[in-house]
Amino acid sequence: MNSKFKLAIISLTSCAGCENAILNASPEILDFLGKDIEIVYAPIIMDSPPPSSVDIVIVTGAVRTEEDEKKLVEWRDKSKIFVSFGSCSCFGGIPGLANFFSSDTLLKYSYLKQLGTINVNNSPPSNGIPNLTDYIKPLRDYVKVDLYVPGCPPPNTLVVNLFKSIISGEKFTLSKKSVCDECPLNTGKEKVISKMRRWAFSKVDKDKCFLEQGFICLGPATRGGCGARCIKAGYPCRGCMGPAENCEDQAAKMISAISSATSIEEVSTEDLTKLLDLAGTFYRFTLPFSIFKRKIRRG
Numbered sequence: 001m002n003s004k005f006k007l008a009i010i011s012l013t014s015c016a017g018c019e020n021a022i023l024n025a026s027p028e029i030l031d032f033l034g035k036d037i038e039i040v041y042a043p044i045i046m047d048s049p050p051p052s053s054v055d056i057v058i059v060t061g062a063v064r065t066e067e068d069e070k071k072l073v074e075w076r077d078k079s080k081i082f083v084s085f086g087s088c089s090c091f092g093g094i095p096g097l098a099n100f101f102s103s104d105t106l107l108k109y110s111y112l113k114q115l116g117t118i119n120v121n122n123s124p125p126s127n128g129i130p131n132l133t134d135y136i137k138p139l140r141d142y143v144k145v146d147l148y149v150p151g152c153p154p155p156n157t158l159v160v161n162l163f164k165s166i167i168s169g170e171k172f173t174l175s176k177k178s179v180c181d182e183c184p185l186n187t188g189k190e191k192v193i194s195k196m197r198r199w200a201f202s203k204v205d206k207d208k209c210f211l212e213q214g215f216i217c218l219g220p221a222t223r224g225g226c227g228a229r230c231i232k233a234g235y236p237c238r239g240c241m242g243p244a245e246n247c248e249d250q251a252a253k254m255i256s257a258i259s260s261a262t263s264i265e266e267v268s269t270e271d272l273t274k275l276l277d278l279a280g281t282f283y284r285f286t287l288p289f290s291i292f293k294r295k296i297r298r299g
């Protein structure tokens, strides 16, 4: 009997960055692949017919099309362990920001208004494009998810730990710390913000907490486990690991963190309105997973 775990990697609406993250996790995962785990189906990296069942399915991407919905249910039925992999899959991710618009508006924008688009028919194509769902819902609204592996894309350590836990049978866990807890710029003192600043127009001290300098850094509201990799590379956290432990809404937590660190005497409402695209900034990866979920349109 073949005792290897049979693995399928299924992509919904995604950018393929998550599949690259799996491949990039070598050489560590090469120790497992072939010996303990066999990839039997992964259309993005190999040609093979779909099997009738697998031990594990890794699902990347968000549910944006009716085809995604069908694929999701089909692979849940075929798999013993269902892994939601990457922030699109776990929370809706970047595609989830489209929940601020109707699918009609999205199609019109893409096919009529996009810079450089010339559409002689003056309407989106009526066939040959996938039917969109009305809006993006997290995978957990459709099927039972066994394991969540967040990140855009998930960091190497998480990918390796996922495979190790599958092979060993040990529980796969996520960090309960926040990105701030892992951040080398965290002094451990209460944060104080005296002015809000925009990254593109301000001088940045890369050795001082970005939030204390007035730049939006989602570290306080974001789950750790990435080793604060963006901060170590000189940029604020954008929140890709999703809400911190016991946090229902990443944006609400972040707004609360900012309000605790600012005083109205020093940071005016006018100062705060200089920050552009607040919803996109605070819900960059998690809008469908948040309390709001989407913009409701009347009529």
Ligand code: SF4
Residues within 6 Å of the ligand: 013, 014, 015, 016, 017, 018, 060, 061, 085, 086, 087, 088, 089, 093, 094, 151, 152, 153
């Ligand atoms: S989580 Fe990030 S890397 Fe993965 S599919 Fe979504 S956008 Fe791409």
Ligand code: SF4
Residues within 6 Å of the ligand: 179, 180, 181, 183, 184, 185, 186, 187, 208, 209, 210, 211, 212, 217, 218, 219, 220, 228, 231, 236, 237
């Ligand atoms: S707010 Fe950002 S820069 Fe400051 S300690 Fe937290 S993660 Fe580090």
Ligand code: SF4
Residues within 6 Å of the ligand: 151, 152, 179, 222, 223, 226, 227, 228, 229, 230, 231, 236, 237, 238, 239, 240, 241, 242
């Ligand atoms: S620092 Fe923030 S944005 Fe960067 S990988 Fe970690 S969670 Fe994601």
